[in-house]
Amino acid sequence: MPQSPVSAVPATTRHAALGAACGLVHADADAFDADDYLRRILTARVYDVARETPLDLAPALSARLGHQVWLKREDHQPVFSFKVRGAYNKMASLPAEALARGVITASAGNHAQGVALSAARLGVRAVIVVPQTAPQVKVDAVRAHGGEMVEVVQAGESYSEAYDHAMALQREQALTFIPAFDDPEVIAGQGTVGMEILRQHRGALDAVFVPIGGGSLAAGVAAYVKAVRPEVQVIGVQTEDSCAMARSLAAGERVTLDSVGLFSDGTAVKRVGEETFRLCRHLLDGVLTVDTDALCAAIKDIFQDTRSLVEPAGALALAGLKQYAAGLPQDARQALVAITSGANMNFDRLRIVAERAEAVEAAAR
Numbered sequence: 001m002p003q004s005p006v007s008a009v010p011a012t013t014r015h016a017a018l019g020a021a022c023g024l025v026h027a028d029a030d031a032f033d034a035d036d037y038l039r040r041i042l043t044a045r046v047y048d049v050a051r052e053t054p055l056d057l058a059p060a061l062s063a064r065l066g067h068q069v070w071l072k073r074e075d076h077q078p079v080f081s082f083k084v085r086g087a088y089n090k091m092a093s094l095p096a097e098a099l100a101r102g103v104i105t106a107s108a109g110n111h112a113q114g115v116a117l118s119a120a121r122l123g124v125r126a127v128i129v130v131p132q133t134a135p136q137v138k139v140d141a142v143r144a145h146g147g148e149m150v151e152v153v154q155a156g157e158s159y160s161e162a163y164d165h166a167m168a169l170q171r172e173q174a175l176t177f178i179p180a181f182d183d184p185e186v187i188a189g190q191g192t193v194g195m196e197i198l199r200q201h202r203g204a205l206d207a208v209f210v211p212i213g214g215g216s217l218a219a220g221v222a223a224y225v226k227a228v229r230p231e232v233q234v235i236g237v238q239t240e241d242s243c244a245m246a247r248s249l250a251a252g253e254r255v256t257l258d259s260v261g262l263f264s265d266g267t268a269v270k271r272v273g274e275e276t277f278r279l280c281r282h283l284l285d286g287v288l289t290v291d292t293d294a295l296c297a298a299i300k301d302i303f304q305d306t307r308s309l310v311e312p313a314g315a316l317a318l319a320g321l322k323q324y325a326a327g328l329p330q331d332a333r334q335a336l337v338a339i340t341s342g343a344n345m346n347f348d349r350l351r352i353v354a355e356r357a358e359a360v361e362a363a364a365r
């Protein structure tokens, strides 16, 4: 039995403190209807716009870590992240009158691209509020995917401020809000990633690592995996400076962070969703936190095995997987999956990533 991670607890006591510290108890079934999410995920409409992405073995990493490491390649989506799944599933589920009035969303960037592509595909008008700190590559992509159907508004420093602005516009213009994470249809759309992993990997599987921002990917993947193969661990991963889910799980209630680190901009969320928190609390086996250096090293690892560059949030799961693997017995030889969730990185970030990855390697020599 591997040691289990818990975040928001000092690393030295993390493993011993599982459950007691975070209250992550599977048997606690109060008001959680697993069949409801299983049904929603199995019937989710995502493949009009999303692809079934590959689950690739990472040979160099597997040899280095002594475990089978698999990468679920959501960086292969047409918008270079999984977010199009939840966005499309939500929009496709709306009544015709709501679609005709138009939709609005707030997003750090990747959900915005998902809404933009979905709006263009469904022929729906969309207003998209993006924080001023969102990488230009994401803002440009929103415009490119949405074309004439999409109006981009830049407002606020963080996702939370962009969200407040979007809520005000939504009331003024009677638009339908498409949440970035806190919605059952969005969660179910993201849950199709978990469905694909289990379809693609029929053999022994020990754990799936999932990056967490607002929590929709973790909630959806956990809902599917725990319903179908409950023995598989589902472990969330956050950055140390943006760990609202870890802190909330430790507190037993949603916690709002005063500030969040922006290096992993895709997961820079001050407060997780109510529904995502509920699901993660029931279903996750734990949440690990990693620092920026570990993220940069994971970006390089992914590059070395795939020749693809992922964004910081896209490497979070692998950084967590590596931390977890380091705590396993040498001969454990586990099968571990990390979701590489996105690849929308500004090119000028590469210098920092390369420098930090180099520093991590030098320190390890």
Ligand SMILES: Cc1ncc(COP(=O)(O)O)c(C=O)c1O
Binding pocket: 081, 083, 108, 110, 111, 180, 181, 190, 211, 212, 213, 214, 215, 216, 217, 218, 266, 267, 311, 313, 314, 341, 342, 343
């Ligand atoms: C690349 C990437 N990974 C992970 C996440 C986190 O997803 P969630 O908000 O569903 O936790 C996001 C969110 O936008 C993202 O863009």
